[in-house]
Amino acid sequence: MNLDEYLEAIEKCPDEFITIKDKLENESKLHRLTFDLGIYDNFTILMKTDYYKIIRYFEGSNYTLEGIKQNGNYHMFAYNPGTVELRIFNSFCDGYATIPLRDDELVDTEKQRHFQKQKKDFNISILLNPYQNQEIKNVSWQKAITFVIKDIAEYAKREKSSLCFPKSIVWNDENNCSKIIYYYPD
Secondary structure (H helix, E strand, O other): OOHHHHHHHHHHOOOOEEEEEOOOOOEEEEEHHHHHHOOOOOEEEEEEOOHHHHHHHHHOOOEEEEEEEHHHOEEEEEEOOOOOEEEEEOOOOHHHOOOOOOHHHOOOOHHHHHHHHHHHHOOEEEEEEOOOOOOOOOOOHHHHHHHHHHHHHHHHHHHOOEEEEOOOOOHHHOOOHHHOEEEOOO
């Protein structure tokens, strides 16, 4: 799936919870955006762009600066309609990329190859969280995160900046790294 297809999929995906069963047939509820498209708390966007240019973009658009941390290497913004907070790091953050989760994945695995590619190709990490006190009415936090994802993707396309959604691996196929969304402008 390419970036435009992913953006269309998150826009069309119903804002609803579904019941899933694990291997032991235990039932639990999960949002459809999480199950089908990997949208959940700590959704990460990696970018190759100028840090201060993207900070200026957020300062001049639908976001409010809430703090600057680590000597200016980490900015926090609130999405003005509500629900979503953003943390923008002036670095590639290992913990937010596609990382091997088990010791047996540390050797030459597909996840390890994606991690190395992401580390080489991207210099900015953006973390999206649903922690704002002000919420968007009648919209789940998962759907609210998609509004910010679309906004950042449109910025990347307009500015010809590469980006990656390393956590876009879907929950029903969590080892399929081909589901990771990469965008490299022409």
